[in-house]
Amino acid sequence: MAERAPADVVGVCADLIRFDTTNHGGGDAAGEREAAEYVADFLGRYGVSARIVESAPRRANVLARIPGTDPALPALLVQGHLDVVPAGAADWSVPPFSGEVRDGFLWGRGAVDMKDFCAMVLAAVAEGLRPRRDLVLAFVADEEDRGDFGAHWLVERHPSVFEGCAAAISESGGYSCPVPAADGRTVRLYPVGTAERGTAHLRLTARGRAGHGSRPNDDNAVVRMVEALHRIASHRWPVRLTPAVQAFVERTGAALGVPVDLSSGAAVEATVARLGVAGSLVLPTIRTSTTPTVLNAGYKVNVIPSTATAQVDVRLLPGAEDEVFAVLDALLGPGVTREFITHQPPVQAPVDSPWLDAMAAALRAEDPDAVVVPYCLGGGTDAKAFSRLGIACYGFAPLALPEGFPYRAMAHGVDERVPVDGLRFGLRVLKRFLESA
Structure with missing residues (x-):
């Protein structure tokens, strides 16, 4: 592997936010190619060979494979999308593609949906990630529309890339949800997506x-x-x-x-x-x-x-x-x-599995009081594409969130932002999971 230099996950996420990858739908999108080139170049600097495949001009997807120490184990797919929904700058407290750090938060469109996860994956590679099993990395286009230029296209046109992947992780799960208990305690739930409504x-x-x-x-x-x-x-x-x-x-x-x-x-x-x-x-x-x-x-x-x-x-x-x-x-x-x-169609992965056990162990290593529970997403993600290949898809993009933080209002919302400390927590958890699963 190439010599590595430190890469701060907050800085990487800010870089990604500054690419305006707005997806207006109907094939009208911007900036995916530039963001994909950044990702591919970043991986290359840390010894991971990546290729960009376009489903249409400038509708770019990045694919890479990191060998594991035990090649006999089934591979794990780590997938995230680089596109974002539109943001009306007049409604925001900061320019939505500024990647500004303010008051302990990183602000910008995509901060939680889902350039934070993409940044954590890249930062884990930069920190010398050594997984047990092969990791297939996919940074895709068009999730915020129909996936016709991203995940669904890849599944139809390049299914061999994902051969041998038994499970996948992506957005919408693994974040802390502080909840008051009946006895006055605050319990930190960490819901992990194991299903999605169709x-x-x-x-x-x-x-x-x-x-x-x-x-x-x-x-x-x-x-x-x-x-x-x-x-x-x-x-x-x-x-x-x-x-x-x-x-x-x-x-x-x-x-x-x-x-x-x-x-x-x-x-x-x-x-x-x-x-x-x-x-x-x-x-x-x-x-x-x-x-x-x-x-x-x-x-x-x-x-x-x-x-x-x-x-x-x-x-x-x-x-x-x-x-x-x-x-x-x-x-x-x-x-x-x-x-x-x-x-x-709906997506459903096992609620009790070694994958979920490994996610829970990685969370508890950073938060011993973590209560990890499976849950079903009300909406949908690119898991709907990858599950067609028989891959068990989980929502696991770990974050630590302060009590009262309106996390679920951030995705697609005004003033989208992610806590800086929570992002660094997520990197530690994700890297631990990818190395131990």
């Missing part, structure tokens, strides 16, 4: 008879669509406990001294409410959600249009897809059809 973005089309707005019309496409959306939005999906959600509720309840009753849907909801702040992590994932988000119809106030369209954001629990779509079709009613805009 994503089904639907386009609905209602068809009817066009006509003059002044005349009666019992075949009005707008009315049909509004009634269908009302039925969908009003439908109360049943509580359904997946392994990740059940384990989270049971283990968090035990740590907080909160009674746990899972005997009925109402009992589950009451238990989640008793979990307080911790309950907010699991509340979106105890049931499917169907949320109308877009509605289009008509072009003139005195004309009844022949069609109306809408979009619905559907998030599905593992094992619930067939049932949900059957109910949805009944809720649409006559004259309304659906089609997929995006359809990515």
Whole structure:
């Protein structure tokens, strides 16, 4: 390996933030190529050969492999995305791509989603990372849209890169969540993502008879669509406990001294409410959600249009897809059809595994009081792509967060920032995990 010089994880993260890698969606993105070149050059300086592959001009992905000391072990995929969502500078306290350190925080778009994790991986390499097993590194494009230029494209066009990977780690898990216990203690939970709800973005089309707005019309496409959306939005999906959600509720309840009753849907909801702040992590994932988000119809106030369209954001629990779509079709009613805009199935990895054990051990080495629990993400990540290869995908991007820090509001939010000390904590935990797993 090449001679190494120190690389501060905060400085590396600030460098990454300063690349404006805004992804506007629909193929409109900026800066991914420059960020990818930085990553590849950084890895090269520390003896790791990396290559950049483009799915389209300037839609760049970085791939590398670090040999482990025991090549007989299955490989681990370490994946993160370099793109970010847009940031309106006028709304921010600092320029969103400045990478400024202020008041103990590193500020900027991508600070927690997810250039912090990418920086930790790079800094671990710079510190002389020596893993037991081969590590496949993937720094990808387009996660903030559909992944068509990033993870999904790589899985379809370059699956051999990930051959032999048994598990993967990435964003959305491993961060501290201070929660008050029943006896007055503060318990530091560290949720690790072991599952994700599936994503089904639907386009609905209602068809009817066009006509003059002044005349009666019992075949009005707008009315049909509004009634269908009302039925969908009003439908109360049943509580359904997946392994990740059940384990989270049971283990968090035990740590907080909160009674746990899972005997009925109402009992589950009451238990989640008793979990307080911790309950907010699991509340979106105890049931499917169907949320109308877009509605289009008509072009003139005195004309009844022949069609109306809408979009619905559907998030599905593992094992619930067939049932949900059957109910949805009944809720649409006559004259309304659906089609997929995006359809990515749920993700589910084992909640009890040597991988999770190694993550917990790495966290407890830095925080002996850490309570590590599995949980299910309400949204989605590039795990939906890599899980198609049979890889068990986990959300593990460790961070230490101060009490009261609104971490979940940071991703995609205004004034996104990450605590400097928490970032350095995360590096220590991540490096320990990558060397011991």
